[in-house]
Amino acid sequence: EETIDKPRRVLLKLSGEAFGGGSVGIDTTIIRRIAQEITRAVRRGVQVAIVVGGGNFFRGAELQQAGIDRSRGDYMGMLGTVMNCLALQDFLEQEGQATRVQTAIAMGQVAEPYIPLKAIRHLEKGRVVIFGAGAGMPYFSTDTVSIQRSLEIHCDEVLMGKNGVDGVYTADPRKDPSARRFISLSYTRALVDNLSVMDASALSMARDNRQRIRVFGLEGDGNVTKAILGCSIGTLVSD
Ligand code: UDP
DSSP: OOOOOOOOEEEEEEOHHHHHTTSSSOOHHHHHHHHHHHHHHHHTTOEEEEEEOOTTTOOHHHHHHTTOOHHHHHHHHHHHHHHHHHHHHHHHHHTTOOEEEEESSOOTTTOEEOOHHHHHHHHHTTOEEEEESTTSSTTOOHHHHHHHHHHHTTOSEEEEEESSOSSOBSSOTTTOTTOOBOSEEEHHHHHHTTOSSSOHHHHHHHHHHTOOEEEEESSSTTHHHHHHHTOOOSEEEEO
């Protein structure tokens, strides 16, 4: 009897900060490098879906502080994520990597609508699928969407790429020199100690559905490829 290995399928979350390099707009040098690293891993047979954030353009909560209606500001935030999607798509295509963008807010000229079964089909054909516009709903975050999409399209793992830190620490390593990195960590510990994995609603959705999360640093050379291939870098959050 034949046994066929199921290919590894991951969901990579890239925050807006990763795209902007810490400022407003996009840093094409960073995006090109990430696209190259993703392509390298896809060529090794891993199926990669991506959720992109939009904090390099707008965050609804910040716009609210400046006097904009929260929901409208959230929609602005969601639209910002789509610009990141298109930038990443372009660099992936430049690497020869077929890519589809699917958005939770319909915008037919630039992206397909979010259709989970179609996303799975793209992945099976070796295409990278980038999810934009979050959940299409105000008061949600792209972290929550990462967990939701990863569950709906049956990903083995969610990879949280971070800037300025290479995993989850006992305290903020940028402020506390005695901070130590966790190799592994439980959902409950991360929630109770309020450790910086992802926002609490996203983390509790992961816990309820036992979705594994690897938090890793985007900056180290080759890290994105390593995370996608399943190397034990950063911090694994699980039961
Ligand atoms: N957003 C939203 N619903 C979603 C996803 C995102 O309203 O399902 C809005 C929200 O205002 C958020 C912004 O889009 O602040 C950008 O997303 P996020 O803050 O998650 O991006 P990141 O922090 O990863 O850059």
